[in-house]
Amino acid sequence: MNEHSFMYMEVKMKQGRNKEAILESSLKLFCEKGFANTSIREIALDADVSQGNIYNYFSTKEEIFENLFREKFPGNFVELFIDGVSHEKTLDENIKTALDNLVSYIHENPYFFKLLILDANEFNGKYLKKYSQAFTKPVENYFPNSKMLPGLRKDIDSTDLTRFFAWLFYALGLTDIIYTCNAGKSITSTPEYEILLKILKKGLQE
DSSP states (O other): OOHHHHHHHHHHHHHHHHHHHHHHHHHHHHHHHOSTTOOHHHHHHHHTSOHHHHTTTOSSHHHHHHHHHHHHSOOOHHHHHTTTOOTTSOHHHHHHHHHHHHHHHHHHOHHHHHHHHHHHHHHTTHHHHHHSTTSOOOGGGGSGGGOOOTTBOTTSOHHHHHHHHHHHHHHHHHHHHHHHHHHSSOGGGSHHHHHHHHHHHHHHBO
């Protein structure tokens, strides 16, 4: 490798580190102070870069927010909650698997739900609307021969079921933040979560 190539790689690596530092600082400050109350100057200070350096990567502060929202968005929801669900399991086992999938994502990605709150409060849900268009697909798309889960009530449409679990995903994620902030524990350690699980199992059965 010649000296020119080495220097080019070094510059690219530094640029990557700078961009990552800007995003990390922005995420932290947005969630601590809110979007409107965070300035580019504060982001630059926290990320240890110049204000001008930020504009090498993002044209506006809102572009930083959108980049973070897109990066944290979970993608296709059905693939997330249906992982491990199968025809070989009972309905009760599949419901628990689906809920465990949601809760695992919630615990591993708390910043996503904080960004949701910011999006709702400061952008009127603009980015959730933009990125959730392809969030749900009918469950039957992920099962052979469009067969529904064993034991599931026949009057429950798979698209409606998917939408319900998507709503539950948001509800659990936002509620978990409240429980963690106020009680210092996850929603899954509460009696209410066990009640929810029982209601789902009984309500979805044939």
